[in-house]
Amino acid sequence: MEKILIRGPVKLTGNVAVGGSKNSLSAVLPALCLKETGTVGIIDNVPDIEDVQSFQTIFQELGMELFYDNKERRITVTGEIVNTQISKESAGRIRASNLFLGALTASRGLAVIPFPGGDRLGGRPQDIHLYVLEKFGIEVSEREDAVRCKATRFPLQGQKIFLRYPSVGATENAILLAAKAVGDTYIYNAACEPEIIDMVIVLNGMGARIIGAGTPIIHIRGVEQLRGITHELIPDRLECATYMVAFAITRGKGRIYGVIPEHNFGVISVLRDSGVDIQYQDDVITVDASQRELQALHIHAQPYPGIATDIQPLLSTLAVSCCGKSYIKDSVFPNRFWQMEPFIQMGISIKQTSDHLEIEGPQRFHPAEVDGGDIRTSMSLVLAALTISGETIVDGYEHIRRGYENFACKLQALGAVIEIM
Numbered sequence: 001m002e003k004i005l006i007r008g009p010v011k012l013t014g015n016v017a018v019g020g021s022k023n024s025l026s027a028v029l030p031a032l033c034l035k036e037t038g039t040v041g042i043i044d045n046v047p048d049i050e051d052v053q054s055f056q057t058i059f060q061e062l063g064m065e066l067f068y069d070n071k072e073r074r075i076t077v078t079g080e081i082v083n084t085q086i087s088k089e090s091a092g093r094i095r096a097s098n099l100f101l102g103a104l105t106a107s108r109g110l111a112v113i114p115f116p117g118g119d120r121l122g123g124r125p126q127d128i129h130l131y132v133l134e135k136f137g138i139e140v141s142e143r144e145d146a147v148r149c150k151a152t153r154f155p156l157q158g159q160k161i162f163l164r165y166p167s168v169g170a171t172e173n174a175i176l177l178a179a180k181a182v183g184d185t186y187i188y189n190a191a192c193e194p195e196i197i198d199m200v201i202v203l204n205g206m207g208a209r210i211i212g213a214g215t216p217i218i219h220i221r222g223v224e225q226l227r228g229i230t231h232e233l234i235p236d237r238l239e240c241a242t243y244m245v246a247f248a249i250t251r252g253k254g255r256i257y258g259v260i261p262e263h264n265f266g267v268i269s270v271l272r273d274s275g276v277d278i279q280y281q282d283d284v285i286t287v288d289a290s291q292r293e294l295q296a297l298h299i300h301a302q303p304y305p306g307i308a309t310d311i312q313p314l315l316s317t318l319a320v321s322c323c324g325k326s327y328i329k330d331s332v333f334p335n336r337f338w339q340m341e342p343f344i345q346m347g348i349s350i351k352q353t354s355d356h357l358e359i360e361g362p363q364r365f366h367p368a369e370v371d372g373g374d375i376r377t378s379m380s381l382v383l384a385a386l387t388i389s390g391e392t393i394v395d396g397y398e399h400i401r402r403g404y405e406n407f408a409c410k411l412q413a414l415g416a417v418i419e420i421m
């Protein structure tokens with residue numbers, strides 16, 4: 001397994017460009033399965049990340065072709081679904097494999113999808129997805145570690161659905177099921193993440209009739225057929241926030257290009273309250289933490305537009321170097337805090353209460369060999385390592401590669417000494 005060696009400390013300085021959104025891609029690709037045949041879709045601004053290969057295998061298994069041109073950052077999807085089953089291995093590589101429950105049942109009335117993979121974030125049930133499927137009159141059974149779906153009436157019929165929690169994936173599955181269902185569907189308490197809006201832009205571009213994406217009530221009027229589409233993915237707000245935190249934690253300064261600042265107002269606000277100077281104009285965010293003593297953070301990860309749970313571990317890492325007591329709460333993945341284990345190995349003292357963490361700063365990380373275990377924790381450890389005098393080894397390259405394109409090159413260009421071993 002490859003490891004990441006980081007030699008610190010460094011003050012990151014310079015410019016960095018952000019790639020297309022991983023989680024948007026995860027929603028958009030299953031949506032393309034709703035078109036019958038031919039060239040289904042061309043997706044631009046696709047990040048060069050490991051998850052692209054995972055989708056490639058899934059499309060192959062479905063009988064379709066997904067071609068990725070990594071120079072052009074373009075995916076072309078062609079063909080038609082000839083198989084409604086995904087292998088255990090492919091489903092287990094990514095979380096978004098469970099979006100093929102909605103995509104395949106919507107287009108063929110059948111789906112067999114083994115339990116999905118993705119980051120271990122402390123229990124990731126699928127009950128809301130299954131509830132949505134059943135609401136559409138789909139027979140759902142769980143056998144041999146797979147969810148099996150069979151539509152009792154096909155085409156599906158529009159429904160009124162209330163989600164007990166605004167799950168991103170369950171909202172996406174509900175939209176997929178509704179796009180070609182007969183009549184109207186209303187999704188109440190829908191997730192409002194920008195990636196949902198991006199998925200709906202794609203579906204509407206294919207001929208769907210969906211309004212309200214980005215709000216808690218989404219209305220879908222089903223259409224019979226969808227056409228092909230060319231679409232450019234939105235920038236990855238999580239990658240953007242990562243570089244904002246990277247400049248802040250190393251007390252550096254720089255510009256982040258190709259972003260939508262509005263998608264990160266929560267993080268911008270938390271960083272500014274701490275003392276980081278952040279300016280933005282058009283698609284550029286400027287971060288300057290070089291002259292500042294940063295103050296403690298109040299972080300509460302919540303569904304969008306709250307602070308993303310994916311940024312919580314990165315902000316927690318920053319909290320270590322801030323003055324005073326930081327409070328960290330995660331209402332999206334409350335059990336994510338076991339991920340603080342490697343930080344303790346790096347000498348950090350953290351108080352865990354029943355529902356939040358407290359970090360009294362400033363403290364210093366100490367060099368160690370640590371294992372991240374998922375995308376965001378592994379990246380947090382890399383950022384922590386940038387502040388340490390000496391060598392730190394992070395096991396977790398395979399996780400970071402799933403979500404961050406060229407992260408080592410991008411950090412090197414900002415002055416980091418980092419190599420993949």
Ligand code: EPU
Nearest residue numbers: 023026096123124125126127128129167168169310332333
């Ligand atoms: N939940 C349930 N039942 C369900 C579905 C979700 O209880 O049926 C709970 C989860 O256990 C969790 C909360 O609802 O406590 C939120 O889960 P959600 O379904 O919204 O998450 P997801 O769709 O599985 C996406 C992103 C994650 C991101 C979350 C939350 C993708 C591919 N993944 O996951 O991204 O953390 O939304 O914003 O879009 C990452 O990028 O590192 C990542 C893990």
